Amino acid sequence: MAKYCGKCFLSFDDERCPVCKRKSERNAEPDDLCFLTEKEQIWGGMLADVLAQNNIPFEQKSTMGAGMALRAGPMFETIRFYVFYRHLEEARKIVDELFSASAAQE
Ligand SMILES: [Zn+2]
Structure with a gap:
């Protein structure tokens, strides 16, 4: 457990x-809300779509990385994703598949 x-x-x-x-x-x-992953805004939007398609409820929290904001400018933003524990395993699988696939395309 x-x-x-x-x-x-x-x-x-x-x-x-x-x-x-x-x-x-x-x-x-x-019903515990668990941290799933943190993504840049562009990838966060994609992940939000896929989670919704899979009927996984999630919470998004926008963060400004202080160090990154200095380097990349004030528009730099990352999204933190949280899902309920009962969806965590499934959501992690989605993240793995989604971002290992997009990494392979680069
Ligand atoms: Zn802790």
Whole structure:
């Protein structure tokens, strides 16, 4: 059973959260919102479409990477995706397929 960190919105298999290093307090529940991936806006739009096509509800959070904004200008933006734990495995598969395929085209 995977553990869950409510602070980082992360499910993981270790004893401690890999991000904040807190010891996990509870198991991941089906309705826990879990961090899926972070993508640049152009790829984020594509991923949102595919998740919707697969009937996977998700939350998007837009972030400005401070370091990247300095390099790439203020328009640089990334999208963080969160899905419910019960959809996490399926959503991860979609991310893998989607972005390994697009990487192969480059
Ligand atoms: Zn954490």
